[in-house]
Amino acid sequence: MLKEERQTFIMRQINLHNKVLSADLSAMLSVSEDTVRRDLKELAEEGKVLKVHGGAIGKSFHYPFNGNSEVYALDAKQQIAAKAIRLLKDDMFILTGGGTTMIEFAKKIPENLRATFFTISPLVAIQLAEHSELTVITIGGQLSKSSNVHIGSSVINQLADIKVDLCLFGTNGLSVQEGMTDSDWEVVQVKKAMLRASKKMAVMSIAEKLNSTQRMKVCDINQVDYLITELAADNHFLSPYQHLDLELL
Template sequence: MLTAERRQFILEILRRDKKVLSTELSAVLKVSEDTIRRDLRELAETGLLQRVHGGALLKSPATASYADRQKQAPKEKEAIARTAAKLVCTGQVVILDGGTTTLQVTRHLPLGLHATVITNSPPIAVALAEHPHIEVVMLGGQLYKKALMNVGTVTIETLRMIRADLCMLGVCSLHPEVGISVPNLDEAHVKRAMIAGSAEVVGLVTAEKLDTAAPYLVESIHALTYLVTAPTVSNNMLSAYKALGLTIIRDEHE
């Protein structure tokens, strides 16, 4: 088998099984594990997968620019946002993490809602500027341009002073074994601080981000109180998350 054919086979197995193991690929393809590791390394360098210990997982689509991510799965994000907005209660202090799905949440918060929203996302702060009863607290920091969110020491230090009732976490990658991960180290530190300062954490996850991984770990799956996803996501796809005791919310009426 030619190198290109072998790597195409690896990608086909990855898409089918959502993960590949070096030992199994070595046995099936009858090549050394060193050869498989080299294949995985070069496929990772082209952005086609995420290497992990012993093999590889699907790579998160969240590496795209903010503008491109706004075009990804718009109907799914709309359904997730509509469901997630129902979790916000009057009088709460809510952290809205940066992201295109969390931005959608702002569009479904009732006009009669009285709450405080803390965010590191300039687009979210602007979207809530006209809401009559929501107080908006904008977290400072360095703008991470690719994701349009503030990160860094200033962001984290401010979050350490906050005790929120609820955090709506923008999830780049979610995997039952790896947990929550992101493509940027500064973003990982900010998300970790958001989780630490919140009584409940809601992960907003589209189907394409399930069973994927990114380079920087935020927390384990158990950091989430709820996982909100679209009604089109199959029970089979969610079975591993349910087995870990995660409460999954889908609006079956969408």
């Protein structure tokens, strides 16, 4: 595979999953980790990615408020955000994760909605705070520099003390067989605590991420109450999910 083809593949993986590991890319591309590291170094020097220990992350994910950062699949994420709004009702208690789709969701919340939002993402909290009728509570702890969400035991302990009506997740991988998965151990532990704190759970994901898996499991597919994509609920691509005990939006 030519360098240009490798780097195009790497960029797609970063756009889809926000973070990639050199070891995983090496296996997927059947090249050495040294080759992958050189590709990531070039992409970082070109300003396309940010290098982190063991891999790289996308710039738009890390700096979503930077006008120069192009958000991958923005139209699709805005459609997902608009659909997720349908789940909101006055006086609900809602818990959110982070990510660019969640920021688009926060932008679309109706100005007259009265609700209480808990979030592990300081970036989502900033966007939620633009809505005068919302009460916004951040679940604080150590900030993960690769995912821009709070992680650690203090976050898990705080989540144990709340029970919300709805939890909204982005995801790095979702499949019928493996459920919701992620590549970061600390983030997985926080997401599991978020699930325990929630009566209902919605996954917000562009269709490209479906049928993919990461290294670590968050939950089985039967724990998902709503799956929100940019596709129509009867789209043939969603057929593996259409007969499950969840609602497709």
